[in-house]
Amino acid sequence: MNWNLFVTELVAGISHGSVYALIALGYSMVYGILKLLNFAHGDVYMVGSFIGYGILGVFGGAQNLSIPVWALLTLMFLAAMLGGGLLGVMIERFAYRRLRNAPRIAPLITALGVSFFLENAAQLVLGAQYQSYNSFSWRSPIALKGFTLPSQARISYAEVIIIVGTIVLVVALTLFVQRTQLGKAMRATSFDREAAAMMGIDVDRVIVATFFIGSALAGAAGIFNGIEYQQVWPYMGFTAGLYAFIAAVVGGIGSLPGAVLGGLTIGLAQSFSIGYISSTFSDAVVFAILIAVMIVRPSGLLGRAAVSKV
Amino acid sequence: MVRRVGWIAIAASAAVLAIVSAASARPAASAAASASASCSKGVSIGMQAPITGPAGSIGSDQLHWAQFYFTQWNKKSKIKIHVVQEDTQLDPSKASTTAQALASNASVMGVIGPAGSDEVQAVAPIFKKAGLAFASGSATRVSLTGGAWKGYFFRDVPNDGVQGPTDANYMMAHLGVTSGSKVMVVDDQESYSTGLADIVQQALTAKGVTVDRESVSQKATDFSSLVAKIDSSTKVVFLPFQLASEAQLFAQQMQAQGKTAVAFGSDGTFDSSKFTVNGSLISFFAPDVTTVPADAAIVTSFHKQFPGATSPFGAPNYVLAQMYASAITTACKDGKISRAEVRKDVLKVSLKSTILGGPLKLTANGDVAGAEFHIFKIENGQYVTIA
Numbered sequence: 001m002n003w004n005l006f007v008t009e010l011v012a013g014i015s016h017g018s019v020y021a022l023i024a025l026g027y028s029m030v031y032g033i034l035k036l037l038n039f040a041h042g043d044v045y046m047v048g049s050f051i052g053y054g055i056l057g058v059f060g061g062a063q064n065l066s067i068p069v070w071a072l073l074t075l076m077f078l079a080a081m082l083g084g085g086l087l088g089v090m091i092e093r094f095a096y097r098r099l100r101n102a103p104r105i106a107p108l109i110t111a112l113g114v115s116f117f118l119e120n121a122a123q124l125v126l127g128a129q130y131q132s133y134n135s136f137s138w139r140s141p142i143a144l145k146g147f148t149l150p151s152q153a154r155i156s157y158a159e160v161i162i163i164v165g166t167i168v169l170v171v172a173l174t175l176f177v178q179r180t181q182l183g184k185a186m187r188a189t190s191f192d193r194e195a196a197a198m199m200g201i202d203v204d205r206v207i208v209a210t211f212f213i214g215s216a217l218a219g220a221a222g223i224f225n226g227i228e229y230q231q232v233w234p235y236m237g238f239t240a241g242l243y244a245f246i247a248a249v250v251g252g253i254g255s256l257p258g259a260v261l262g263g264l265t266i267g268l269a270q271s272f273s274i275g276y277i278s279s280t281f282s283d284a285v286v287f288a289i290l291i292a293v294m295i296v297r298p299s300g301l302l303g304r305a306a307v308s309k310v
Numbered sequence: 311m312v313r314r315v316g317w318i319a320i321a322a323s324a325a326v327l328a329i330v331s332a333a334s335a336r337p338a339a340s341a342a343a344s345a346s347a348s349c350s351k352g353v354s355i356g357m358q359a360p361i362t363g364p365a366g367s368i369g370s371d372q373l374h375w376a377q378f379y380f381t382q383w384n385k386k387s388k389i390k391i392h393v394v395q396e397d398t399q400l401d402p403s404k405a406s407t408t409a410q411a412l413a414s415n416a417s418v419m420g421v422i423g424p425a426g427s428d429e430v431q432a433v434a435p436i437f438k439k440a441g442l443a444f445a446s447g448s449a450t451r452v453s454l455t456g457g458a459w460k461g462y463f464f465r466d467v468p469n470d471g472v473q474g475p476t477d478a479n480y481m482m483a484h485l486g487v488t489s490g491s492k493v494m495v496v497d498d499q500e501s502y503s504t505g506l507a508d509i510v511q512q513a514l515t516a517k518g519v520t521v522d523r524e525s526v527s528q529k530a531t532d533f534s535s536l537v538a539k540i541d542s543s544t545k546v547v548f549l550p551f552q553l554a555s556e557a558q559l560f561a562q563q564m565q566a567q568g569k570t571a572v573a574f575g576s577d578g579t580f581d582s583s584k585f586t587v588n589g590s591l592i593s594f595f596a597p598d599v600t601t602v603p604a605d606a607a608i609v610t611s612f613h614k615q616f617p618g619a620t621s622p623f624g625a626p627n628y629v630l631a632q633m634y635a636s637a638i639t640t641a642c643k644d645g646k647i648s649r650a651e652v653r654k655d656v657l658k659v660s661l662k663s664t665i666l667g668g669p670l671k672l673t674a675n676g677d678v679a680g681a682e683f684h685i686f687k688i689e690n691g692q693y694v695t696i697a
Binding site: 228230270 | 366535565
């Protein structure tokens, strides 16, 4: 057995799956509360990635960094998560709030409209060119340097940051949802919005918090993408958003552990199918998994079967 | 009241029917195909390019180079040439829609573009029906010329039939690829890329080389899974991508995993601002005009009109604009011009030298005569010609 190939594919799959998982969490959180498929969520990820790119530019760019890499990364994450979160709140406030009681097709189409708006606005403001974090050229090239494992597989520092960073964010989110008052309010609203409102929960505040947190996670995913996969461009949110949506559905949309499991499943499926079958069929493998899960467990791997009162 | 509404509905339906019948009885495109126009009022050239969308940087550069030439031309010529721009977003269906608009515009006498081979196939029936010449500065699929669109479609860049064997031969002669050794060929799932990958794969397997054929999405950014498959017997990784940034990413990820195979990009990856990994090779149909001393004055003047970066995809559109200007001058000798005249006169154009470094003379099929590809090596970010 070629352990080098196996371990490399494993790490690549977990790393890529972590990015999907963070985006999928946002899809799942919003769906859990509003039953809305927020197709603009992938574009929040794009904006987060561009915010990180902007911070990089402010501090001299890839080849002339004026601050240590750890400080740069900290600033990038703070700015992207804050910026992404605020963008999510604005989207909810201006595009979705008035449609809360409209037929479900209306916010769905609006979400697509917001997605196109963000993509085109980004292209207008930032240009159509692909931009690169070029973390291969930083004073500490985190995408180039890393560890060599006994199997001779090489793991870059950027991959380590993605995997560890995702674990930290997922644990923090879980603690927040389980232990805080706002987290409990989110769970209650997700369970039954009307009943939650009747019990005195400020549903508007819960929804705003949900959009902020979900979008902040997408902003963080945008930074992870930049430091490992380098490229940012206005349409990057579409593909990543699509895979993350598949991840959320595979894991069980509305379920937070399901979003993480779905993201890792899709990331690993892509990685191992490229390594052991062929890159030509990796998308086919991903969609085959989606179809298989939908047939066997229509509510997703960790999703709850929907019960309708008749 | 109900009866009155009924009558109004019938009258409205009849009016719509009459308009539709009138429109379909005399298509604007066919009318424009045979019409002559006065040259004194100016002549229009259509420009189809992916001005927005994922390939927007390529398309806007193509547009700018064509506009730049016509701006210069209009300063010194009595026959004014206007550009009618249409955005295709590198999407064949959008290319078809915008082609219809150009075909129906009687003032348009020729078209520059579209950029992609799939787009060319989509618009060809429309332009042929409208009698319009159309010329691409980047569509290199072999089958586009010499077939059903002969006399209508032209290009000023050599095709993949030239590029593929050039690259395969170079690998065999200079990169240690021999019968029994291995080359990885990775396409980006676009027709340009798959077509060129097929040609190189065939050329190499015919010589006994083992080819590991792979395929990735043009929007992919993580190649680490694929790079992990490159073993020590793989001498070259051929990357016929449309985007230089993708090749850069692939080559960087090869470096990160310590792979020693040579990354070899095709003309789509030729961009000295984006593909910069040392030791990588690239084939291209012309030099990067920004690095050619003879083109320095033109490039400086271009940057005055269009500040910012330019890619090698732009300059061939300058030459196509030059070609149309020459054909229009010939066609306008009697003061009138038609699409048929432009088509005929394009084939008569002969430019002794162009900013692409060679002459321009089209063959009857519409390809550029004597075209050849060159091999470049990246050394400290500079593209150095090595073959």
